[in-house]
Amino acid sequence: MTQAPRPEEFSDINNWVFDLDNTLYPHHSNLFAQIDVRMTSYVSELLELPCEDARAVQKQLYREYGTTLNGLMARHGIDPDDFLQKVHDIDYSHLEPDPALGAEIRKLPGRKFIFTNGDRRHAERTARQLGILDHFDDIFDIVAADLVPKPARETYDKFTALHRVAGADSVMFEDLARNLSVPKALGMTTVLIVPRNFEPTFAEIWEQDPDKEDDVDYVTDDLAAFLEAVNRGRASA
Template identity: 75%
Template sequence: MTNRPDPHRFAHVTEWVFDLDNTLYPHHSNLFSQIDVRMTEYVSQLLGLPREEARKVQKELYRAYGTTLKGLMERYRVDPDDFLQKVHDIDYGWLDPDPALGEAIRALPGRKFIFTNGSRSHAERAARQLGILDHFEDIFDIVAARLTPKPAAGTYDLFLDLHAVAGPSAVMFEDLARNLRVPKALGMTTVLVVPRNFEPDFADIWEADREEKDHVDYVTDDLTAFLTALVAG
């Protein structure tokens, strides 16, 4: 599934903004599953709960606050640095280097950014493993966002102000459609990246995001092909 881009509609773009998890690396790499397990373990140890109960609490916090970390901070005054260090202690060897993606990103005209609800160190290690880190001007992480995750409007404002990005000159690539609502309102072109052979009832990714489709300009399950088509055009 690739909603083939019209290069003319991207001719104005000077800033390319990419989410990290399940966007710059594919969902089928399953890297985020390691982080998910670590978060459950963290909640289990913090609250003294069996794993099954801890996972329920973790997911409830995620739904209520946007990220598990935000919920843990609000309810249990968790140290964010401790949380981020422990949940990102994972094996990045699960990611295969992607030279084709690297070349496609390198060839894009203008500045490129990673904008993630994760930590800078996590983004750096993942991007380095993929072989694409050197193509980005900067990484805007959860710490730069003052620990307030996407899709909070203020978080996007912080990013735009910090890097002097004008919404109408930018494009945002995301794997969660709800995180594209604010970028669309800011005038950004929006691209939803879905798993290969995506089906609309793929709950772990789509969740309730089908209601957010009006904020999505393009949908692709092959980011490299999408970017390559833009460059070729």
């Protein structure tokens, strides 16, 4: 499922901004599932709760504060460095390199960024495993955002002030529609990445944003194919 990108909407794009988890790698790779399990374990140990109860607390914090980390800091004053190190201590070897994606990212003109609610170490290890790390100009992570996660407007303001990325010459790729609202308001083109063969019933309720549809310009379940179409359209323009 890929909406064909209209060449005229991408002809002047020179800033390409990508979320990391479930965006630069497909949802079915289950890499983020490892992080999710580790976050549940962290909450379980911190609050001395059974895993099932800890998971319910974790998701409540996610919904209320934007990230589990933000919620744990607000309610329990945890050390963010300790949390980030422990939840990202995962096995990256199961993530398959994606040479097709790398080739299309490399062809894109202008600057390319990873903008993630995770930390830089996780982003670097993930992108390196995919074989695409060298194609990016910079990584803007949760630490650079002063631990304030997307979709907070102040986090986008920090990113845009640092890199001068906003307006009609920029595009953002995300797997959560709520994280595209501010980019859309800033005049950026927005692309929502969904799981392969996506159906709404496959998404967990806290990941659905039915009221954000107007903030999404394109939807695709194949990022490499979408970028290939963008590059082909630019070449033929």
